[in-house]
Amino acid sequence: MRLAIGDVVRDRTDLVIGTVARIDYNAPRLVLMHVPGGFYRPVAVTDLEIVRRYSKPLTAKLRLAAVLVLVIALLTAYVAAHSVQLLGGSWLLMFMAALGGYQMHEIAFRLARRLTGPRRFRV
Missing domain, CATH: 1.10.287 (Helix Hairpins)
Known part of the structure; x- marks a missing residue:
């Protein structure tokens, strides 16, 4: 799976939608997801589902x-x-x-x- 910072993803375990904030290379296959409410939660890559890719707005x-x-x-x-x-x-x-x-x-x-x-x- 290829992810970029800012992609909108869904956690399959409890269907929470958030954006990719950080890709953690120290822990095996973990992504730090920014969820509504200002919280960050680590999620395994196997539990993620891509909802929308991030794209820069046109200048x-x-x-x-x-x-x-x-x-x-x-x-x-x-x-x-x-x-x-x-x-x-x-x-x-x-x-x-x-x-x-x-x-x-x-x-x-x-x-x-x-x-x-x-x-x-x-x-």
């Missing part, structure tokens, strides 16, 4: 970067499809060229977001 710069990548990807898709059309390609080849041009930028952006996201720990 203004990241939103602007996402919009710019979208515009550049759409422009690349148009240029690729138009070039294939001028060369006499079929509609299927035009579609595949446009999809490839778009996905090239989208995959790069998604990979960059994944590399700069919260670190996941194997527990």
Whole structure:
């Protein structure tokens, strides 16, 4: 199981929901869970169930970067499809060229977001 600090988890023994506060490497496979009321409790990893992954909220710069990548990807898709059309390609080849041009930028952006996201720990 891969956990990040801030993931929302549920303890299977008594169904208490909390967030991961700390991953304890001294004790074998224990996670410190922050539960409502301001308390912390150690929970075995085998008793945890992931409810929701933590993700950073988008900043203004990241939103602007996402919009710019979208515009550049759409422009690349148009240029690729138009070039294939001028060369006499079929509609299927035009579609595949446009999809490839778009996905090239989208995959790069998604990979960059994944590399700069919260670190996941194997527990």
